[in-house]
Amino acid sequence: MVGTGSRSQMYQDAIEKTYAAHAHLVGLCDVNLGRVELARERSRSHSSPPPPAYASVDFERMIADTKPDFVIVTTVDATHDDYIIRAMDAGCDVISEKPMTTTAEKCQRVLDAKQRTGRSLRVTFNYRYSPPRTQVKDLLMSGEIGDILSVDFHWMLNTSHGADYFRRWHAHKQHSGGLMLHKSSHHFDLVNWWLGALPVTVQATGKRAFYTPAMARRFGLSGAHERCLTCPETALCGFYLDLAANPGLKSLYLDQELRDGYVRDRCVFRGDIDIEDTMNLLVAYDNGATLTYSLNTFNAWEGYTITFNGTLGRIEHTIVESTYVNGTDTVQGGIAADGVTTRVIPLRGAPRVLTPWTGTGGHGGGDTVMLDEIFLPAAPADPYLRAADERAGTAAILVGIAANRCFATGEQVNVSDFVSAFARPDYAPMPSRTDPLPMPDRAARAV
Ligand SMILES: NC(=O)c1ccc[n+]([C@@H]2O[C@H](COP(=O)([O-])OP(=O)(O)OC[C@H]3O[C@@H](n4cnc5c(N)ncnc54)[C@H](O)[C@@H]3O)[C@@H](O)[C@H]2O)c1
Numbered sequence: 001m002v003g004t005g006s007r008s009q010m011y012q013d014a015i016e017k018t019y020a021a022h023a024h025l026v027g028l029c030d031v032n033l034g035r036v037e038l039a040r041e042r043s044r045s046h047s048s049p050p051p052p053a054y055a056s057v058d059f060e061r062m063i064a065d066t067k068p069d070f071v072i073v074t075t076v077d078a079t080h081d082d083y084i085i086r087a088m089d090a091g092c093d094v095i096s097e098k099p100m101t102t103t104a105e106k107c108q109r110v111l112d113a114k115q116r117t118g119r120s121l122r123v124t125f126n127y128r129y130s131p132p133r134t135q136v137k138d139l140l141m142s143g144e145i146g147d148i149l150s151v152d153f154h155w156m157l158n159t160s161h162g163a164d165y166f167r168r169w170h171a172h173k174q175h176s177g178g179l180m181l182h183k184s185s186h187h188f189d190l191v192n193w194w195l196g197a198l199p200v201t202v203q204a205t206g207k208r209a210f211y212t213p214a215m216a217r218r219f220g221l222s223g224a225h226e227r228c229l230t231c232p233e234t235a236l237c238g239f240y241l242d243l244a245a246n247p248g249l250k251s252l253y254l255d256q257e258l259r260d261g262y263v264r265d266r267c268v269f270r271g272d273i274d275i276e277d278t279m280n281l282l283v284a285y286d287n288g289a290t291l292t293y294s295l296n297t298f299n300a301w302e303g304y305t306i307t308f309n310g311t312l313g314r315i316e317h318t319i320v321e322s323t324y325v326n327g328t329d330t331v332q333g334g335i336a337a338d339g340v341t342t343r344v345i346p347l348r349g350a351p352r353v354l355t356p357w358t359g360t361g362g363h364g365g366g367d368t369v370m371l372d373e374i375f376l377p378a379a380p381a382d383p384y385l386r387a388a389d390e391r392a393g394t395a396a397i398l399v400g401i402a403a404n405r406c407f408a409t410g411e412q413v414n415v416s417d418f419v420s421a422f423a424r425p426d427y428a429p430m431p432s433r434t435d436p437l438p439m440p441d442r443a444a445r446a447v
Contacts, residue, residue, distance in 0.1 A: 001025060001027070001028055001029070001039075001071070001072040001073075001074060002029040002030065002056070002059060002062075002071060002072070002073055002074070002075055002083050003029075003030060003073060003074035003075030003076070003079075003083075003097075004028055004029075004030040004032075004035045004036050004038070004039040004074075005030075005035060005074065005075075005252065006252060006326050006327045007074045007097060008039065008072075008074040009039075009042065010362065010367060010371075011072050011074065011095075012025060012039060012042055012043070013042075013046070014371045014374075014375060015375070016042075016043060016046040016048040017046055018371065018375070019371070019375035019376070020048070022375050022376065022377055023375050025043070025048070025051050026051055026052075026066040026067075026068050027051050027052055027054060027062040027063075027065070027066040027068065028040065028051045028052070028053055028054065029053075029054040029055070029056060029058070029059055029062050030055075030056060030075075031055070031056040031075075031260055032256050032259050032260045032262065033053060033055055033259065034255065034256035034259050035252060035256055036053040036054075037053065038251060038252060038256075039051075040053060051066075052065070052066065059083065059086060060086065060090060063087065063090045063091075063092060064090075068092055069092065069093060070092060070093050070094065070095055071083065071087035071092045071093075071094050071095070072094075072095045072096075073087070073094060073095070073096040073097060074097050076169050076175050076176070077097075077099055077101070077102050077175065077176045077177060077181065077182055078101070078102045078103075078106075078174060078175050078176065078177065080096050080097065080099070080100060080101050080102075081100075081101040081102075081106035081107075081109055081110050083096075084096055084100075084101075084110055084113065084121060085109060085110060085113040087119075088113045088114065088116075088117040088119040088121070089113065089116075089117060091117075091119070092119065093119050093120040093121070093122075094119065094120070094121045094122070095121075095122045095124060095374065096121060096122070096123055096124070096393075097123075097124055098123055098124060098125055098185050098186060098189070098393070098396070099177060099181045099182060099185035099393070099396065099397050099400070100121075100123050100185075100390065100393030100394065100396070100397055101177075101397065102173075102176065102177030102181050102397070103177065103401065104398075104401050104418035104419055107394055107397060107398070107401070107418070107419050108419045108420065110390060110393075110394075111390060111394065111419060111420070111422055114390050120389065121389055121390045121393070122374070122387060122388065122389060123388045123389065123390065123392060123393035123396075124370060124374075124388075125186065125189045125190075125193075125386075125388045125392065125396070126362075126363045126366040126367050126370045127186045127187075127189070127190055127363060127364075127366055128189070128190065128193055128366065128370075128384070128386040128388070129363075129365075129366035129367075129368075129369040129370040129373070129386050130359065130363055130364035130365050130366035130369075131356070131357035131358055131359040131364070131365050131366075131369070132317075132319060132335075132340045132342065132356045132357055132358070132364060133190065133364070133366070134357065134369075134384055134386070135342065135354065135356065135357040136194060136306075136308075136315065136317050136342065137193065137194055137384050137428070138384070139315055139342075139344065139354075140194055140195070140308065140315070140430065141384075141428055141429070141430060141431070142431075143312075143431030144312065144313070144344060145308060145310030145311075145312050145313040145314060145315055145344065145346075146310040146311030146312030146313070146431070146437055147288075147310060147311045147431070147433045148195055148287075148289050148308050148309065148310050149288070149289060149290075149309055149310065149311065150289060150290045150291070150292070150309045151191060151194075151195070151289060151290070151291045151292070151306065151307065151308050151309070152291075152292050152305075152306065152307045152309075153187065153191060153291060153292070153293045153294075153304065153305075153306045153307075154293070154294045154296070154304060154305050154306075155183075155184070155187055155293075155294070155295050155296070155303075155304040156296050156299035156300075156301060156302055156303060156304065157183070157295070157296065157297045157298075157299060157302055158298075158299050158300065158301055158302040158323065159238075159239070159298050159299075160302075160323050160325060161302055161323065161325065161326075162277075162296075162297035162298055162299065162302070163211070163239050163268045163297070163298070164241075164325060164326060165179060165182070165183070165275070165297065166211045166266075166268040166273055166275075166277070166297075167241065167264065167265055167266045167267075167268055168262075168263075168264055168266065169262070170182050170275065171266070171273045171274070171275055172272075172273070172274055172275070173274055173275060173404070176275065177397075177400060177401070177404070178206075178274075178275040178276060178400070178404055179275055179276065179277075179279065179295060179297065180204075180206070180276075180279060180295075180399075180400035180401075180403040180404055181397055181400040181401070181404075183295065184279070184293070184295055184399070184400055184403075185396040185397050185399075185400055186396075187293065187295070187304075188283075188293075188395075188396045188397075188399040188400060189388065189392060189395070189396035191283075191291055191293075192392065192395050192396060192425070193386075193388075193392070193425075193427065194308075195285060195287060195289055195430070196287070196427035196428065196429075196430040197285040197286055197287040197289060197427075198285065198286045198395055198415075198424065198425075199283050199284070199285055199286075199291075199395065199398065199399045199402075199415045200284045200285060200286050200414070200415055200416070201283070201284045201402075201412055201413065201414055201415065202281060202282070202283050202284075202399055202402035202403055202406060202412070202413050202415060203281065203282040203283075203406060203412045203413075204279065204280065204281040204282070204402070204403040204406035204407060205279070205280050205406070205407065205410075206276035206278065206279040206280075206403065206404075206406075206407040207276055207277075207278050208273065208275065208276050208277045208278070209277060209278055210277045210278070210297070210298040211268045211269055211273060211277050211297070211298070212224075212269060212271075213269055213270065213271050215269060216267075216269035219237075219238070220236060221233050221236055221237060221269070223269075224267045224269035224270040224271060225267045225269075225270070226266070226267060226270070227263055227265050227266050227267060228240050228241045228242065228243070228265040228266075228267070229243065229244075229254075229265055231267065239268045239269075241264075241265045241325075243264060243265050246327070246328050248327050248328050248329060249264065249325075249327045249328060252327050253265075253327060264327070276407065277296075277297040277298060278294075278295075278296055278297070279294060279295045279296075279403065279407075280292075280293070280294045281293040281294070281399070281403055281406075283399060287433065288433070301320055302320070302321040302322075302323065303318065303319045303320040303321040303336075303339065304318070304319055305317070305318045306318075311437055312346060312347060312437060312438070313344060313345050313346040313347050314344075314345050315342065315343070315344050315345075316341070316342070316343045316345065317340075317341070317342045317343075318340070318341045318342075319335060319339055319340050319364065320335070320336040320339035320340075321334060321335060321336060321339065321364075322334040322335065322336045322339075334362070334364070335364045335365075340356035341353075341356075342354040342356060345447055347440045347446065348440045348441055348444035348445060348446050349441070349444045349445075349447075350447065351447060369386075370386070373386070373387060383428060384428050385426050385427060385428045388425070389425070390422075391422055391423050391424065391425040391426075392425040394419060394422050395422075395425060398415045398418055398419070399415065401418055402414075402415050402418070
């Protein structure tokens with residue numbers, strides 16, 4: 001495994017605890033050997049022999065020494081392509097965290113490496129596996145609301161989790177690609193997979209209007225500062241993060257920062273941030289559907305609302321998530337009590353409220369289902385085809401890459417401009433868009 005930060009712990013715990021009979025972690029690599037040593041301590045706490053440690057410059061030596069079947073990539077987003085390609089060239093299959101990568105050029109290099117080496121690449125889009133989101137896929141596949149002509153999708157991040165992206169490497173596009181890649185690639189993948197369709201054109205606007213020095217002053221601070229640890233106005237700031245007070249944050253980041261200069265508590269209002277905090281998109285799909293999408297990072301609650309408008313009715317689906325801060329013991333993407341609402345409303349007649357499918361663990365139960373599929377030798381066949389590879393990884397990031405281009409130019413962008421043709425992802429069969437439809441009942445009333 002390369003990248004031993006917060007996310008790697010999910011894979012490490014899975015391999016060394018839940019799936020210990022099926023998998024073995026043979027090597028650990030990171031640019032920061034302090035974090036590698038913490039991961040080795042974690043192995044000891046699982047009563048597993050700590051895997052050997054490798055600095056990032058010794059990645060090829062790790063592969064030569066330990067001969068892994070798979071390399072798991074959990075590094076900073078902009079470095080995924082480098083490790084995916086080096087692992088494939090060294091003869092390994094790869095499991096990579098999302099986003100697959102952050103730019104069109106890097107995406108093309110990953111596609112070329114896949115072609116050249118024939119190795120497999122799985123992009124871990126865990127949101128697909130969350131039971132209530134799979135339930136929506138099941139509904140769409142059933143044809144109950146007919147052909148989907150448009151989708152309205154609005155994702156809200158609150159001022160705990162949302163603000164956190166402005167403190168760390170995510171705040172710079174050179175590391176994260178901005179939130180259109182880092183965060184929204186999950187959401188674009190969901191829509192691609194839900195619709196079983198590919199994006200064609202993107203129009204978008206994005207701005208940073210909340211996490212700014214001017215907003216710090218409007219909230220009563222003297223301005224933006226460098227970081228929370230040295231901030232002179234901690235008592236006044238509602239965004240203060242005390243790294244030393246949380247054992248997870250302290251050991252993983254504060255105690256390691258002298259080795260690599262990775263500061264985890266930078267001021268969320270500082271001027272050098274170059275990602276957007278407010279983004280709106282209009283995306284056209286190759287099946288004729290259109291998507292309106294927004295991502296807002298300073299909201300009163302965390303989660304999303306999505307509506308699918310079909311020729312026979314509509315699905316309204318909402319999830320309210322619980323509060324999360326990366327590196328702490330809070331559950332990422334956990335669902336609040338009674339946080340899922342899914343309704344199907346026919347063109348005429350009464351709405352049907354669904355009992356949500358449920359699961360346990362991170363990302364609304366998605367992590368657990370996905371890990372079963374990755375690590376169990378005989379995972380059951382999946383009618384929803386949730387496993388994603390480089391084709392779905394590409395389709396998801398191209399929307400974000402196109403949106404970033406729109407933010408800069410104000411022009412509509414063709415998604416196909418960015419990479420040479422890639423094969424269509426495997427999507428579960430969707431209802432025919434040409435079959436006859438039942439005429440709405442004149443006697444029934446619209447709600
Ligand atoms: N699927 C999900 O829901 C989900 C959730 C959280 C994070 N993630 C993804 O997981 C990845 C890691 O995120 P995180 O929250 O653990 O971040 P993190 O900052 O906690 O960890 C990143 C790690 O990468 C290491 N690193 C940076 N540059 C490197 C390089 N060139 N070579 C080797 N190591 C390098 C850092 O030292 C650090 O240990 C990201 O790609 C993120 O998008 C996915």
